[in-house]
Amino acid sequence: MSKVVWSIAGSDSGGGAGIQADLKAMHSFGVQGCTAITALTAQNSLGVESLNAVSTDVIEAQLLALESDMKASVIKIGMLANVQQIQLIAEHISRYKQSWETPPTVVYDPVAIATSGDALTEEDTVDALKTHLLPLVDVITPNTHETQLLTGVYLIGPDAVREAAEKLRAFGVQSVVIKGGHWDYPKGYCIDYCWHQDEEYWLGNESINTPHTHGTGCSLSSVIAASLAKGYPLKDAFILGKAYINAGLKSAVRYGEGIGPVAHTAFPHNIVDYPQVIEAGSWLGDELEFYVPDNYNYAAGFAPIEGDLGLYAVVDTIDWVELCLKHDVKTVQLRIKDADSPTLEQDIAKAIELGNTYGGRVFINDHWQLAIKHGAYGVHLGQEDLNVADLNAIKQAGLRLGLSTHGFYEMLRAHNYRPSYLAFGAIYPTTTKDMTGQIQGLEKLRHFVPLMKSEYPTVAIGGIDLGRASEVADTGVGSVAVVRAITEAKSPEQAIVNLKQAIGEP
Numbered sequence: 001m002s003k004v005v006w007s008i009a010g011s012d013s014g015g016g017a018g019i020q021a022d023l024k025a026m027h028s029f030g031v032q033g034c035t036a037i038t039a040l041t042a043q044n045s046l047g048v049e050s051l052n053a054v055s056t057d058v059i060e061a062q063l064l065a066l067e068s069d070m071k072a073s074v075i076k077i078g079m080l081a082n083v084q085q086i087q088l089i090a091e092h093i094s095r096y097k098q099s100w101e102t103p104p105t106v107v108y109d110p111v112a113i114a115t116s117g118d119a120l121t122e123e124d125t126v127d128a129l130k131t132h133l134l135p136l137v138d139v140i141t142p143n144t145h146e147t148q149l150l151t152g153v154y155l156i157g158p159d160a161v162r163e164a165a166e167k168l169r170a171f172g173v174q175s176v177v178i179k180g181g182h183w184d185y186p187k188g189y190c191i192d193y194c195w196h197q198d199e200e201y202w203l204g205n206e207s208i209n210t211p212h213t214h215g216t217g218c219s220l221s222s223v224i225a226a227s228l229a230k231g232y233p234l235k236d237a238f239i240l241g242k243a244y245i246n247a248g249l250k251s252a253v254r255y256g257e258g259i260g261p262v263a264h265t266a267f268p269h270n271i272v273d274y275p276q277v278i279e280a281g282s283w284l285g286d287e288l289e290f291y292v293p294d295n296y297n298y299a300a301g302f303a304p305i306e307g308d309l310g311l312y313a314v315v316d317t318i319d320w321v322e323l324c325l326k327h328d329v330k331t332v333q334l335r336i337k338d339a340d341s342p343t344l345e346q347d348i349a350k351a352i353e354l355g356n357t358y359g360g361r362v363f364i365n366d367h368w369q370l371a372i373k374h375g376a377y378g379v380h381l382g383q384e385d386l387n388v389a390d391l392n393a394i395k396q397a398g399l400r401l402g403l404s405t406h407g408f409y410e411m412l413r414a415h416n417y418r419p420s421y422l423a424f425g426a427i428y429p430t431t432t433k434d435m436t437g438q439i440q441g442l443e444k445l446r447h448f449v450p451l452m453k454s455e456y457p458t459v460a461i462g463g464i465d466l467g468r469a470s471e472v473a474d475t476g477v478g479s480v481a482v483v484r485a486i487t488e489a490k491s492p493e494q495a496i497v498n499l500k501q502a503i504g505e506p
């Protein structure tokens with residue numbers, strides 16, 4: 001995918017918000033930021049002194065220049081100063097969506113009021129936005145004031161946030177991110193909301209105490225735009241935006257007499273900057289009155305793994321379990337996807353027994369009840385299982401818990417459970433399982449590993465073969481999990497030796 005992102009927005013002469021913030025945030029995420037400037041503000045850290053709207057002819061000239069040579073995969077729209085600008089931008093976006101081979105994703109940050117409280121649009125623009133622009137927007141990122149301005153909903157609690165998001169969707173917007181920086185609910189926390197493809201996502205962290213927040217809105221939506229251009233799904237882009245802003249707020253400093261700009265750092269690689277994924281039953285979930293189902297069974301802090309996981313074989317028969325253990329694979333998973341297999345319990349019991357015989361760790365995929373019953377070393381579960389498995393029973397029985405993750409959102413959700421290891425997948429395309437839309441690639445793995453390595457043993461899985469094993473191991477990931485690289489090898493015994501060598505396992 002092209003990594004060009006356009007920002008259609010106003011210039012902030014103070015350098016903290018608008019186009020200036022957008023370009024810095026985009027640069028931090030490794031995309032080429034291009035601009036079409038809609039207004040020149042004379043502004044400093046104390047406020048907006050004047051606003052000069054750029055003529056529609058000049059805006060159009062900028063757009064045409066970019067379109068002829070540097071089409072965007074994502075277009076981020078910020079400040080639009082008047083109705084004529086809204087109509088012009090809507091006309092162009094509509095045409096791009098219909099005629100470009102790859103229609104751009106449109107992220108709209110409806111800049112209306114600066115941090116200083118100064119108005120940045122003419123008053124009659126709201127109707128024009130609703131009629132012309134919002135139906136073309138893929139992701140809207142309003143703050144509390146902007147949400148209220150567009151929807152008339154006063155954001156007094158989570159249900160009001162949901163109602164406002166529904167209203168925005170009724171205007172034709174596809175996905176909604178409502179920034180909670182301006183509500184203090186629950187007290188001392190910053191809570192953000194995302195609605196995308198019939199799912200809602202809530203993120204939260206303790207508020208960062210700094211007055212220097214200028215440009216946070218522009219920067220957050222620019223990170224979302226850049227991350228979408230990089231191929232992250234919206235729920236991951238949302239997380240990255242939050243983490244970037246949190247890191248920036250912690251290093252923000254004053255340059256003038258007033259409110260300083262959020263700092264622009266780099267891709268967030270420090271787990272303390274990442275928000276919490278808020279789930280039902282957690283403290284924040286309770287504060288937000290999330291519905292807690294009857295069979296809710298949250299547990300966190302699972303038994304640790306002794307030593308390194310090493311090469312990790314994921315196989316579906318007892319014969320494979322035995323072959324791997326016999327050839328010194330120290331971690332083996334029995335993954336039987338047929339829950340009705342007449343030999344399921346017998347196979348699980350046998351696999352666990354083999355693990356004891358050969359001194360290897362045997363994890364059981366999915367079938368946690370049988371794993372507990374027969375005393376497995378551990379259980380491997382997917383994200384969907386977290387809602388239904390009795391995690392407390394797994395923990396009480398002393399079994400280790402491995403969790404699958406596919407991207408930042410799932411990784412942070414898994415982190416809520418403090419599992420025994422985290423698996424990142426699918427790194428490459430695979431034929432073993434349908435992983436459409438969930439291929440991470442090495443670049444993302446390089447981001448996941450440093451975030452989680454100090455917290456858990458880490459595992460990479462999906463499409464890893466002998467040729468790829470060493471580049472995967474070079475990311476610093478602790479273990480490499482494979483199915484076909486062993487089960488479809490001409491000589492599985494030799495494949496085990498070669499794979500171990502490739503990942504540097506002694």
Ligand SMILES: Cc1ncc(COP(=O)(O)OP(=O)(O)O)c(N)n1
Pocket residue numbers: 312314333335365366380381382383402403404423424425433459461481
């Ligand atoms: C080591 C490891 N990582 C990921 C998976 C995938 O588990 P899950 O998401 O539960 O999917 P299924 O394997 O059940 O299809 C795994 N099995 N092992």
Ligand SMILES: Cc1nc(C(=O)O)sc1CCOP(=O)(O)O
Pocket residue numbers: 314404405406424425426427429430431432433435461462463464481482483484485
């Ligand atoms: C079972 C499984 N889980 C994945 C995940 O990403 O969660 S990828 C995968 C298949 C791994 O098989 P192979 O090594 O043959 O590609």
Ligand SMILES: [Mg+2]
Pocket residue numbers: 365366380381382
């Ligand atoms: Mg599973």
